[in-house]
Amino acid sequence: MGQLLAFDVYGTLIDTQGVITALQTRIGDRAAAFSALWRDKQLEYSFRRGLMGRYRNFGVCTAQALDYCCELLQVDFDEQDKQALMACYATLPAFADAETGLQRLQAQGVRMVAFSNGTADAVAGLLAHAGIEHYFEDVVSVDEIGTFKPNPKVYQHLLTRCDQQASATWLISSNPFDVIGARAEGLRTVWVRRTPTAVFDAWEYAPERIVTELSALADALD
Structure with missing residues (x-):
C-alpha cells in the first residue's frame, strides 16, 4: 500500500491572499484587510454549513462571504467587480515553495493527492493554472460527500477513495482545524506554519511534524 501524502490546497499549496492585487486596484490600502476577512468568513460559512447539514459547495461559501465583506466594510462592488x-x-x-517541495517528494517516489474543500473541477483547474497539477495522482473533494473539513466523514472518505489505512496517510495542511480533524481520525499530520506568528490550537491533537515551508517537507518525513 505504501505512504500517501494528502495535500490541502487553499492556504497550503495555493496562496489565497493572491486576490489582494485585484482588490488593490479597486479599494487601495484596504485590500489586505478585506482579503483576510473574506478568507475567514469563507471558512466560517463552510463550518456552519457542515454543522447544519445544509451543504452548498465552496464556491457558494466564497461568493456569500464576499457579499458579507462588502456589506460589513461598506464597499460598493457591482456585479461585474x-x-x-x-x-x-x-x-x-x-x-513559491510549493513546486520545489513537490519535486523533491516526486523524486522520492511518494504518492500524492490533492485533498480540498473545493470542488474537484475547481481544484483541478487551480492546480493546472499554477502548473503543479502533474504532481498529484488524484483530486479528492469534500463535494463528493456533501460536507466540509473537519467533519470526520471527510477524512474517512479520503481513506476510502484512496484505499488507504490512516496510519499510512499523511495530511499536509497549513490550517490547524484541518490538521486536528485528520489527527482525530488517526491520520498522520504535518502542519505548514506559513507565518511565524501563527499559533496552533492547544488541543490534544498536535501535529506530528511542523515545517515552515514545503521545500522542507521531504526532510521532515524522512
Whole structure:
C-alpha cells in the first residue's frame, strides 16, 4: 500500500491572499484587510454549513462571504467587480515553495493527492493554472460527500477513495482545524506554519511534524 501524502490546497499549496492585487486596484490600502476577512468568513460559512447539514459547495461559501465583506466594510462592488474577484479564485498563485517541495517528494517516489474543500473541477483547474497539477495522482473533494473539513466523514472518505489505512496517510495542511480533524481520525499530520506568528490550537491533537515551508517537507518525513 505504501505512504500517501494528502495535500490541502487553499492556504497550503495555493496562496489565497493572491486576490489582494485585484482588490488593490479597486479599494487601495484596504485590500489586505478585506482579503483576510473574506478568507475567514469563507471558512466560517463552510463550518456552519457542515454543522447544519445544509451543504452548498465552496464556491457558494466564497461568493456569500464576499457579499458579507462588502456589506460589513461598506464597499460598493457591482456585479461585474464581484464576478472578476470570484474569477481570481480560479487563478490564485501557488506559494513559491510549493513546486520545489513537490519535486523533491516526486523524486522520492511518494504518492500524492490533492485533498480540498473545493470542488474537484475547481481544484483541478487551480492546480493546472499554477502548473503543479502533474504532481498529484488524484483530486479528492469534500463535494463528493456533501460536507466540509473537519467533519470526520471527510477524512474517512479520503481513506476510502484512496484505499488507504490512516496510519499510512499523511495530511499536509497549513490550517490547524484541518490538521486536528485528520489527527482525530488517526491520520498522520504535518502542519505548514506559513507565518511565524501563527499559533496552533492547544488541543490534544498536535501535529506530528511542523515545517515552515514545503521545500522542507521531504526532510521532515524522512
